[in-house]
Amino acid sequence: MYIGEASKRTGLSIKAIRFYEEIGLIQNPDRIGKYRFYKENDIELLILIKEAKELGITLSQLKDVITYNDDKVNWSSIKVFLAKQRVQLLNQIDDINKKIDMLNKCYDQIHP
C-alpha cells in the first residue's frame, strides 16, 4: 500500500511516517516508481511505534531498541526493552510522590 493508506492503517500522519524514515527509525520502504510502498511487516512496526509513543517512549529510545536481522525486526529485543520500561514507569510514580511532598511543604510556607 502507498503512504496514504499506511497512514490510515496506523493512525500516524504521512508526515510522521516520512519523518521516521528520515531519522532511520524504520528502514527505507520499497518504492513502486517514486512512491513508497508498505507491506504488512511495515505496518506492524509502525503500529508498535505508535503505541510506544503513547507510553511516553521517545523516538530516540525506540531507535536504540528497534534492530534488524536480515531486514527483519528483532522483536525479542523490543520485549526486553518493554520490561525495562515498566520499571521506569514505577520509578516515575515514586518521583511524583516526592513532588507531592515538596508541593505540600511549599504550600505550607505560603501563609497569607
Add this chain to the structure above:
Amino acid sequence: MYIGEASKRTGLSIKAIRFYEEIGLIQNPDRIGKYRFYKENDIELLILIKEAKELGITLSQLKDVITYNDDKVNWSSIKVFLAKQRVQLLNQIDDINKKIDMLNKCYDQIHP
C-alpha cells in the same frame, strides 16, 4: 541587588531571570542606571518560580497564576493553584498506571 547576586540568591541563571521578565512572568524590576535592581520581594517570587519548575509546573501555567495587586504578588491565588496542582499529580499517577497496563498488553502481544 543586581542581577548577578539575584542569580546566586535564587539559583536561577541570569539568562533565566531576564527571560522571565521578557515573557512577563515577573514585573520589570527597577533600574539603577541601566542595571536591573532587585529587592527581597522579587527574590521571594523568583524562588517560588524555581521551586514550581522543579514540581514540573510550566512557565505558562505560572504566568496564569502569578497575578498582582498594586504591584504586589497575590500569594493566595498561588496557594489555590498549588492545591489544584496536587490533584494533577495524583491524576498523573493514575495515567502512569494506565500506561503500565497498556505496556503489559503490548508485551503479551509480542510472542516470539
Add this chain to the structure above:
DNA sequence: TTACAGCCTCCTCCTAAGGGGAGAGTCAAG
C-alpha cells in the same frame, strides 16, 4: 486527453526554556 487525487522533495516554522556569544557600556579600585 484531461482532470484531479495522491505523492514527491525541500524549505520554513512551531513549542519550551533558555544557552552562547558578540559588541558595547559602566563602575570601582589600583
Add this chain to the structure above:
DNA sequence: CTTGACTCTCCCCTTAGGAGGAGGCTGTAA
C-alpha cells in the same frame, strides 16, 4: 588612566516531533 568584573541588548542555536505549504510529478478513471 586602565584593567577587570559586571551588565546591557541583540541575534542565533538547541531538542523533539513533527506541521504547513510551495512547486512539481504520477497515475488512473472518465
